[in-house]
Amino acid sequence: MLIFFISVNGSSQTPRADSLLRVIDNSDDDSLKVRAYLDLGQEIMNSDINQAVHYLDDAILLALKINYKKGLADAYNVQGRALANQGNFQDAIFIFKQALTEYHELNDKTGEANILNNLGSIYHRMGNSTKALEFHFQSLKISEELGNKIRIGTSYNNIGTVFQQSESTLDDALESYKKALAVFEEIDYETGVSTVAMNIGEIYFLEFNYDSALHYHEVALELCDGTIDATFPLTQMGEIYGTMGEYEKALSYHQRAMDIAENLDAKFELTQSLIGLAKTLKRQGQFQPAIRTLERAKVLAEEIDAKPELKDAYEGLSELFALVGDFKTAYNNEINAKSVKEEIAKSSTDDMIRKLQFEFELSQKEAEIELLQKDTELKNAAVFNQRIIIFTSLGGLLLFIIISIFLFRNNLNKQKANKLLQTQKEEIHAQREKVEFALNQLKSTQAQLIQSEKMASLGELTAGIAHEIKNPLNFVNNFSEVSYDLLLEIQELRNKKQSLTQTNGYVKSEEDELEDELLNDIKTNLEKITRHGRRADGIVQGMLEHSKFNMGDKESTDLNKLSNEFLNLTHHGFKVKNKGCEIKLITEFDSSLPKVDVVRQEIGRVFLNIFNNAFYVLKDLSAKKSRSNEDYQPTLTLTTSGYTTLKGGKGVKISIADNGPGIPDSIKDKIFQPFFTTKPTGEGTGLGLSLSYDIITAHGGELSVESKEGEGTVFVIKLPLM
Secondary structure, X not given: OOOOOOOOOOOOOOHHHHHHHHHHHHXXXXXXXXXXXXXXXXXXXXXXXXXXXXXXXXXHHHHXXXXXXXXXXXXXXXXXXXXXHOOOHHHHHHHHHHHHHHHHHHOOHHHHHHHHHHHHHHHHHOOOHHHHHHHHHHHHHHHHHHOOHHHHHHHHHHHHHHXXXXXXXXXXXXXXXXXXXHHHHHOXXXXXXXXXXXXXXXXXXXXXXXXXXXXXXXXXHHHHOOOHHHHHHHHHHHHHHHHOOOHHHHXXXXXXXXXXXXHOOOHHHXXXXXXXXXXXXXXXXXXXXXXXXXXXHHHHHHHHOOHHHHHHHHHHHHHHHHHOOOHHHHHHHHHHHHXXXXXXXXXXXXXXXXXXXXXXXXXXXXXXXXXXXXXXXXXXXXXXXXXXXXXHHHHOHHHHHHHHHHHHHXXXXXXXXXXXXXXXXXXXXXXXXXXXXXXXXXXXXXXXXXXXXXXXXXXXXXXXXXXXXXXXXXXXXXXXXXXXXXXXXXXXXXXXXXXXXXXXXXXXXXXXXXXHHHHHHHHHHHHHHHHHHHHHHHHHHHHHHHHOOOOOOOEEEOHHHHHHHHHHHHHHHHHHHOOOOOOEEEXXXXXXXXXXEEOHHHHHHHHHHHHHHHHHHHHXXXXXXXXXOOOOOOEEEEEEEEEEOOOOOEEEEEEEEEOOOOOOHHHHHHOOOOOOXXXXXXXXXXXXXXXXXXXXXXXXXXXXXXXXXXXXXXXEEEEEOO
């Protein structure tokens, strides 16, 4: 999707720039100086944009001083472009609106159409499609009145790019692009024809209308072959022919795209070309070449920080490694893809937050300007009143009465103005509170949105892996048990036979003893196979439990009561299995704690995991202390309290502390990772704390650990009040 936007030609210090500086230094004509400042700003915009903005400021000040309307409008226009190129959209919009006012007063329709197009392009880049369409359609209307074909085609193309942002308006985008194409073909404008043909080809590609997509990409390619723009149609044509099974032709188009990108050192276009080539190789069944191609694309995407392309590369590698049976590498690439998706989602949310902040600041700035204008009017009125008093005080009683009446009425007007200003101030304050509330809501739901997507994808992958492992694992477990039973029958028969022969004076030979020894070894091996098979089955079950994490319905919950219930439940189960170990329980509940909206079952799982881990380490340390005759009372302390964030938000904090051995600093950062455990082999899967962390994060809360080796550990759960 290509959009016509602000383009400024410039270079480093040029002979023309030197010439313009001489005009500024030597000319006595201020209007000529304004034009020189303006042209100088455009000349150096790409090489030194800050200096360009400085020259444009000089042009604006001088134009205001001599009341040079046309120069002022053009200076505002160019300064708006410079600010937009810097990414300073708020100031750019404000300056463009100033330029629009000046062009309107001059009745310069071409200038108005140009400014409206620039405003539409800025709002499109900010993601505000409604505003973008509003300005592009206004620009189109004026351009049609003027009969300016290039601007008409440009407006239709830019309208199409806005519509293309949503699948529901793809038909509208296609209609706009075709109107733009007809206009550009009418005036034989090759750059416009090439750009719009690519956009039309892309829409047909998205709609799987490959014949039409190929036609329009070929039209574009005839006009731009050999340039950087050609890589886009070449890549899509390669993917289309790959989909159609014409692999030789597909690979030739991919190779042409890559050659152009490499010759021009266009790393972004080369990355996209490599991803397209990998898709075709995958369809052809060439998995290893496809993997090598995507590995190269991944390196390039990381180098230029192209996150969507990096996500596509990781996802493609995950699918390809799964196809060749390397599930571990496939899983790692899937995790990396999810990580990049989270960054993209966070960036999208941050963009939305910045958009709200931008619109709030823009409205605030406009309100401030309006207040300043009113304040200036009030000050001017006060000065005028003072002059009236000075000149009319000599007038006598009648004039004094008239002035008094005038001042009285003026005072009423001031009161009305002050009341109006107060009302506006309150409205601005209310708007600020609404925006701040919206920001908090966005931030609180961000973790839930990202976590939901993460866990859904992880569930699909782990379910697939578990299915592949489960079947052979069942065979191992079942046949090991059957073999063990058969071996017991063989040993029983041999023992009976040997008992009968020994009564007849038969003495067991060395061969018999060797056979008995071998059978016992086989029996031991089968016991180990069965034990480790059951352990592997437990790990697979843990993976499935981790992948099935799903937020249920939230309900208002007393966390004092819920945490105490699970503490008692866990402690009772521990005492049944470990009757010789007594653990002291201390509870400190905040009776004023408000209820919190949570999923009771999921928060209960968190308590269960943390309590079980605490009892386990306390039991081990108690046994060690007992063997060395040290005085030690294992203790677990459960505390609840409220907390307040720096921004005034309220929440509930649950602390679970033990006086166990503590966690070494070297592994603190790993304890929330899936499958990480410090327990001996067979006693833990390493999924409990990872699952607990995901549950708390999905609730918008925090799970952290504070520990000092040799003194104990505290797990802290923070849940916000919605």
